[in-house]
Amino acid sequence: MSTITLKNLVKRYDDGFEAVKGISLDIADGEFMILVGPSGCGKSTLLRMIVGLEDITDGELQIDGKRVNEMAPRDRNLSMVFQNYALYPHLTVYENIAFPLRLNKNSVPKDEIDRRVRQAADMLDLNEHLQRKPGNLSGGQRQRVAMGRAIVRDADAFLFDEPLSNLDAKLRGQMRTQIAQLQRKLGTTSIYVTHDQTEAMTLGDRVAVLKRGLLQQVASPRELYEQPVNLFVAGFIGSPSMNFLPAHPVDGKLRTPLGDIPALEHQLKAAEGRDIVLIGVRPEHFEDNKLVDEGVRSKGWTFKADVSHTEWLGNEQYGYISYEPDPKVSGLLNSLAQDLDADELVPMVVTSLEATSRIRGGQQAELWMDVRKLHVFDAESGENLTRDAEEGARLTAEAAEERAFEIKRAQQEVSA
Numbered sequence: 001m002s003t004i005t006l007k008n009l010v011k012r013y014d015d016g017f018e019a020v021k022g023i024s025l026d027i028a029d030g031e032f033m034i035l036v037g038p039s040g041c042g043k044s045t046l047l048r049m050i051v052g053l054e055d056i057t058d059g060e061l062q063i064d065g066k067r068v069n070e071m072a073p074r075d076r077n078l079s080m081v082f083q084n085y086a087l088y089p090h091l092t093v094y095e096n097i098a099f100p101l102r103l104n105k106n107s108v109p110k111d112e113i114d115r116r117v118r119q120a121a122d123m124l125d126l127n128e129h130l131q132r133k134p135g136n137l138s139g140g141q142r143q144r145v146a147m148g149r150a151i152v153r154d155a156d157a158f159l160f161d162e163p164l165s166n167l168d169a170k171l172r173g174q175m176r177t178q179i180a181q182l183q184r185k186l187g188t189t190s191i192y193v194t195h196d197q198t199e200a201m202t203l204g205d206r207v208a209v210l211k212r213g214l215l216q217q218v219a220s221p222r223e224l225y226e227q228p229v230n231l232f233v234a235g236f237i238g239s240p241s242m243n244f245l246p247a248h249p250v251d252g253k254l255r256t257p258l259g260d261i262p263a264l265e266h267q268l269k270a271a272e273g274r275d276i277v278l279i280g281v282r283p284e285h286f287e288d289n290k291l292v293d294e295g296v297r298s299k300g301w302t303f304k305a306d307v308s309h310t311e312w313l314g315n316e317q318y319g320y321i322s323y324e325p326d327p328k329v330s331g332l333l334n335s336l337a338q339d340l341d342a343d344e345l346v347p348m349v350v351t352s353l354e355a356t357s358r359i360r361g362g363q364q365a366e367l368w369m370d371v372r373k374l375h376v377f378d379a380e381s382g383e384n385l386t387r388d389a390e391e392g393a394r395l396t397a398e399a400a401e402e403r404a405f406e407i408k409r410a411q412q413e414v415s416a
């Protein structure tokens with residue numbers, strides 16, 4: 001059990017490229033921390049610096065409050081699972097899992113090795129495969145063997161670098177659940193790098209969002225989703241992405257390509273004195289006006305729009321509305337698209353409507369927007385001007401409480 005503390009960590013590679021530009025992060029004992037961000041933002045570099053595979057250019061790395069910058073990887077007592085889990089093909093599953101324990105000869109007695117391998121195999125449901133070779137296993141089974149090899153040691157922390165990215169969607173889902181349960185049972189501090197939205201949102205106690213070697217925000221998944229600090233975090237977290245529209249404050253309303261939105265007091269205040277802002281609305285905060293409860297309808301805004309096409313997905317459907325882009329914000333939106341690894345942000349609003357809605361493409365439709373959920377962003381810096389930091393902190397504190405309860409329950413199950 002360990003805390004891991006990053007103090008202004010910097011990584012400059014030999015060619016002069018600065019991949020990590022001063023990142024500070026406190027990871028609590030037993031915490032499950034997720035690192036997310038677009039390709040090339042420095043996630044793997046950071047993980048490799050923590051585990052000791054990459055030198056630290058500047059700053060300090062502490063494990064349990066002690067500086068470990070100069071410590072060799074094997075002395076840091078951290079266990080890492082890589083994306084391409086290299087298993088030894090000539091060894092059985094049993095021997096693959098036992099491998100790290102046999103490395104330091106004599107220190108772990110034989111029957112202790114056996115006990116730990118079987119315990120890991122139990123947790124990972126590998127008991128019937130212990131005598132098989134990795135080559136004959138399925139992708140998910142191999143991934144579990146790699147996981148077994150990581151947890152068999154009494155490591156102070158687990159570091160995962162996109163461990164599930166080689167698996168198909170269904171297996172990923174299963175493995176995700178297993179990792180979540182395993183981490184709760186073991187209560188071991190974990191840092192997990194992923195591209196996958198679902199993994200980030202479901203596994204993490206907290207999620208750290210990175211952009212070009214810089215930390216943008218670290219918070220519980222709900223705080224990130226509901227109270228993002230800026231345009232980048234708002235656009236990166238959530239799928240489909242939050243919609244961003246140019247807006248001008250005019251006579252107590254926000255004039256947008258969709259019409260004049262009767263914004264709330266605090267939203268108008270945020271936009272006050274600016275010629276133009278960007279507003280952000282998530283797809284699910286739109287609805288077919290017909291399907292909105294009478295009591296709720298007055299809390300939002302009903303408007304008419306030309307829906308260009310719809311996509312029906314069974315449990316919901318997406319309705320698309322194109323609009324005329326505003327050149328005043330195209331610079332910011334283009335650079336946002338680049339940061340997000342997207343080709344370009346198309347001037348199109350995505351709405352998520354109930355599956356029963358009869359709205360179809362090529363018609364004018366009456367839609368409803370939940371104005372309460374609207375965010376206002378600065379059109380130059382991208383800062384979220386409507387962020388409620390107090391509410392955000394409350395969401396993260398709530399998540400920590402829930403998590404503590406879940407860990408307690410999982411560990412009671414283990415000891416029972």
Ligand SMILES: Nc1ncnc2c1ncn2[C@@H]1O[C@H](COP(=O)(O)OP(=O)(O)OP(=O)(O)O)[C@@H](O)[C@H]1O
Pocket residue numbers: 013014015017018019037038039040041042043044045046195
């Ligand atoms: N050995 C190296 N020498 C120079 N630059 C490097 C080296 N390794 C990585 N980089 C650069 O550092 C940046 C961060 O790389 P890193 O592998 O940490 O990104 P990442 O966030 O893990 O991306 P991905 O999601 O694609 O795995 C990239 O721009 C990469 O080109």
Ligand SMILES: [Mg+2]
Pocket residue numbers: 043044045
């Ligand atoms: Mg990487």
